[in-house]
Amino acid sequence: MIDWLVIWGVTQAAGVVVYPILESLAQDAAKDYGKDFFKDCLKKVIHLPEKDVQKEAYGKALKEFLELIEEELKDAGYQEAIIKQYIPYLQRFIKREEVSAALGMAFNVECKTINTSLLVKVWKELDLPHLPESMNWDFLSKSYIRAVKKIVQNSDKLRLIYEVQTLDKIADSVQEVAGIAPAFDLEKYAEGLREQYGNLKLESLDTTGVYYNELKLWKIFIPQNLRECQEFIPQVYELPKDRSRLLQESGQLDVLELAEAELENHRKRYVEQPIRGVFEVLGDPQELAKEVVAKYAVILGDPGSGKSTLLQYLALIWAERPVRDLPLHPLPLLLELRTYARDKQAGKCKDIVSFIHGGNITCRLNQQDLHEKLKNGDVIALFDGIDEVFDPALRDEVVTDIHRFTNEYGEVRAIATSRWLGYKSHRLRDAGFQHFMLQELNDEQMQEFVVRWHDLNFAEGADKDRKRERLQKAIRESRSIKELAGNPLLLTMMAILNRNQELPRDRPELYNQASRVLLHQWDVERALVEDRRIDPKTIDYRDKQAMLRKVAYYMQSSAKGLAGNLISAAQLESILTDYLKTIEVEKPREIARIMIGQLRTRNFILCDLGGDSYGFVHRTFLEYFCAWEFVWQFKESQTLTIEQLIHDVFGNHWQDESWHEVLRLISGMIEPRFVEEIIDFLLEQKVDKSTFLDQDGSLKEEGLANLLLAVDCFVEVRNRSLIAPTSNKLLKILQFEVEHQSPYIFNPETLAKLIRIIAITWQDNPDILILLRGYAINNKNWFVRGASLYVLAKVWENDPDNFIIFKDSANKDESYHGSSGFEG
Numbered sequence: 001m002i003d004w005l006v007i008w009g010v011t012q013a014a015g016v017v018v019y020p021i022l023e024s025l026a027q028d029a030a031k032d033y034g035k036d037f038f039k040d041c042l043k044k045v046i047h048l049p050e051k052d053v054q055k056e057a058y059g060k061a062l063k064e065f066l067e068l069i070e071e072e073l074k075d076a077g078y079q080e081a082i083i084k085q086y087i088p089y090l091q092r093f094i095k096r097e098e099v100s101a102a103l104g105m106a107f108n109v110e111c112k113t114i115n116t117s118l119l120v121k122v123w124k125e126l127d128l129p130h131l132p133e134s135m136n137w138d139f140l141s142k143s144y145i146r147a148v149k150k151i152v153q154n155s156d157k158l159r160l161i162y163e164v165q166t167l168d169k170i171a172d173s174v175q176e177v178a179g180i181a182p183a184f185d186l187e188k189y190a191e192g193l194r195e196q197y198g199n200l201k202l203e204s205l206d207t208t209g210v211y212y213n214e215l216k217l218w219k220i221f222i223p224q225n226l227r228e229c230q231e232f233i234p235q236v237y238e239l240p241k242d243r244s245r246l247l248q249e250s251g252q253l254d255v256l257e258l259a260e261a262e263l264e265n266h267r268k269r270y271v272e273q274p275i276r277g278v279f280e281v282l283g284d285p286q287e288l289a290k291e292v293v294a295k296y297a298v299i300l301g302d303p304g305s306g307k308s309t310l311l312q313y314l315a316l317i318w319a320e321r322p323v324r325d326l327p328l329h330p331l332p333l334l335l336e337l338r339t340y341a342r343d344k345q346a347g348k349c350k351d352i353v354s355f356i357h358g359g360n361i362t363c364r365l366n367q368q369d370l371h372e373k374l375k376n377g378d379v380i381a382l383f384d385g386i387d388e389v390f391d392p393a394l395r396d397e398v399v400t401d402i403h404r405f406t407n408e409y410g411e412v413r414a415i416a417t418s419r420w421l422g423y424k425s426h427r428l429r430d431a432g433f434q435h436f437m438l439q440e441l442n443d444e445q446m447q448e449f450v451v452r453w454h455d456l457n458f459a460e461g462a463d464k465d466r467k468r469e470r471l472q473k474a475i476r477e478s479r480s481i482k483e484l485a486g487n488p489l490l491l492t493m494m495a496i497l498n499r500n501q502e503l504p505r506d507r508p509e510l511y512n513q514a515s516r517v518l519l520h521q522w523d524v525e526r527a528l529v530e531d532r533r534i535d536p537k538t539i540d541y542r543d544k545q546a547m548l549r550k551v552a553y554y555m556q557s558s559a560k561g562l563a564g565n566l567i568s569a570a571q572l573e574s575i576l577t578d579y580l581k582t583i584e585v586e587k588p589r590e591i592a593r594i595m596i597g598q599l600r601t602r603n604f605i606l607c608d609l610g611g612d613s614y615g616f617v618h619r620t621f622l623e624y625f626c627a628w629e630f631v632w633q634f635k636e637s638q639t640l641t642i643e644q645l646i647h648d649v650f651g652n653h654w655q656d657e658s659w660h661e662v663l664r665l666i667s668g669m670i671e672p673r674f675v676e677e678i679i680d681f682l683l684e685q686k687v688d689k690s691t692f693l694d695q696d697g698s699l700k701e702e703g704l705a706n707l708l709l710a711v712d713c714f715v716e717v718r719n720r721s722l723i724a725p726t727s728n729k730l731l732k733i734l735q736f737e738v739e740h741q742s743p744y745i746f747n748p749e750t751l752a753k754l755i756r757i758i759a760i761t762w763q764d765n766p767d768i769l770i771l772l773r774g775y776a777i778n779n780k781n782w783f784v785r786g787a788s789l790y791v792l793a794k795v796w797e798n799d800p801d802n803f804i805i806f807k808d809s810a811n812k813d814e815s816y817h818g819s820s821g822f823e824g
Helices: 002-007 018-027 051-075 080-084 087-094 097-107 116-125 137-153 156-162 164-178 186-197 234-238 241-249 260-272 278-282 307-319 323-328 337-345 352-357 367-376 392-408 426-430 443-457 462-477 479-485 488-497 507-519 524-530 541-556 569-582 588-599 619-636 642-653 657-669 672-684 701-715 720-740 748-761 766-778 782-795 801-812
Strands: 225-228 296-301 331-336 379-384 413-419 434-438 606-610 613-616
Touching: 002 018, 002 051, 018 051, 018 087, 051 080, 051 087, 051 097, 051 137, 051 156, 087 097, 097 116, 097 137, 116 137, 116 323, 137 156, 137 186, 137 323, 186 307, 186 323, 186 331, 225 278, 278 296, 296 307, 307 331, 307 379, 307 413, 331 337, 331 352, 337 352, 337 392, 352 367, 352 392, 367 379, 379 392, 392 413, 392 426, 443 462, 443 488, 462 479, 462 488, 479 488, 479 507, 479 619, 488 507, 507 541, 507 619, 507 657, 541 569, 541 619, 569 588, 569 613, 588 606, 613 619, 619 642, 619 657, 642 657, 642 672, 657 701, 672 701, 672 720, 701 720, 701 748, 720 748, 748 766, 748 782, 766 782, 766 801, 782 801
Parallel strands: 296 413, 296 434, 331 379, 379 413
Antiparallel strands: 225 434, 606 613
């Protein structure tokens, strides 16, 4: 026993854990230590070393490994008494067959790293005590391999067999010539990911100077939902036919040939399929399990829908782990495809692997080590922004490179992202990629974001609670704000703006501020400075807003009207040029073209829709700028009279639901006395109610379109006390409709809407509470009673007097179960 301890270089001073563990091994002289240790690394060796030589090498290597473990424990601040407690656990650990084989691989001439993922996995499987969070397995692996090389170099018999020293020098020379960094430091790579993606970059969204440098993406991220769209991308089939034809002709869209009946079946299957959580499909990054729905996935979505944020989150969750656990999880390689395409076009790289080796993903990674990880499938490749490669031919090359990469490294998981517009699915679909559409945030996800945002950005107190509730209420009660809030980027912008203003009562100002913020990204000045042919000219956000008003006004006057949201590049250029002339810009057409060129790389306000056409990225902005242009003509340029506003704008469009938001916004942007005239005009309009009956002969809400729009316009008025007579008139008309329902009985949804409008619009009027309690108790129509009870519970939920009414009503209406249709 003592002989082997001496040969192994183990004395009493060898270390707290080393001596007792190797002493235990040395006691069993009959044990074949090399059987498991050398079983894999000797496969290519013709002349095997003698058993005693193997035994000597085994003991010396194990000594080096245990000393490195002990050093890690000491570096973590563990005292000697604590370190000694690890002795029995380490004994169990090194006796595992797979651990011995992994450590033995260091004697292979081609070994550059040992399988640290396996070591960490076995430690966890044995349910052994936690190792220090700072445990650096990557550093330990490198140090252990260097120690083993020295053992080989110092052994005449091993050196002759392996010729390690010569081979290593050759390998190192090859690396130096290739310019490949020799290190593969997981800790450093994780730090690079945190530095590049960890903090939310909100400077461009925050114009107040209050930056959010410490707001961590992985803390605020809300996992969204997905719908599979493998064979059918619904938005593509909603494009106007002329636009889809242009996209197909330019090679930016697959050829679409579906009969109407087949198209309807596809739509139905898409909507009826179960919505899945994103981590249900891609795998939970917090878990070790590798079972996923899609090994290869393409995530599609709108601008600002969270595609890039999703990939950054997947990378950051890995980077936030303790160093000891990093080898347990697939290494995330996050590639921004616009950068890859640029380098490929410039000849800086020939394929994805050479791009990675060039140091374009936060830090350079050792080629041999990375190759092993790729071959073993210990990597997840994240390809961000197929759509951000604007040249169609180059985009096709990039997609081909992604396909080649997954072919070469078949064990690697891969996720790509793209806007749905202009994306051609067949290439990657044929390569085995499954396609999913990112869904907008639902009510629960919006609320969770709002809560997290305020928890992370505000100190505890009344101000935090007030602002959180203010934003929640705005999303809850405003249809337009809720539509915007479904987009993560726009919801983030709202949360920033909510710091200093109330959202629901001042939507035009919200849109004004939002456009002002987003137009900072349309950085015309920088483009002008970079283009030496043109003298720089300041074009501020007000000029940009004015141009967008003109664009929206042109769109609404086109054949498709507001429903179209489409303008050709030629017409857009003409509008911008005409405006630039009014502010005496030199070379206005050249500047207009530069601005349009920027739209290809700026995804908000206006965006490139392909097929040589553009549109507003979100319908809300089209509606806002359209409304603002009418108001501008009415108030500023005075080219539109109140009579024209009423009869030509409201008169021509009040029956068109696609115009209702524009009409509401106009009402919120003009003086109350003019809104009073508009409301009187709407109430005078005649509606043929017989054309709006449901299958039971009951009146649908469309039969009251003029009345409901009049109320919507009234709600937009900031100071309603200025038009008190109109307020009373509207309230009386609504009461009459609820109580008389003439000449047709209303369906439950219509009744519910009228009662909800009364409650919410006039809730500050004490008579309304009395009115609704009367409806809840005495009205003969049980739908009216049920709807009244519902709004009492929602709007006056803390009023103790209501509980008596609820109890009496429950006894009176045993048949009522709260499902009469008014909950919507």
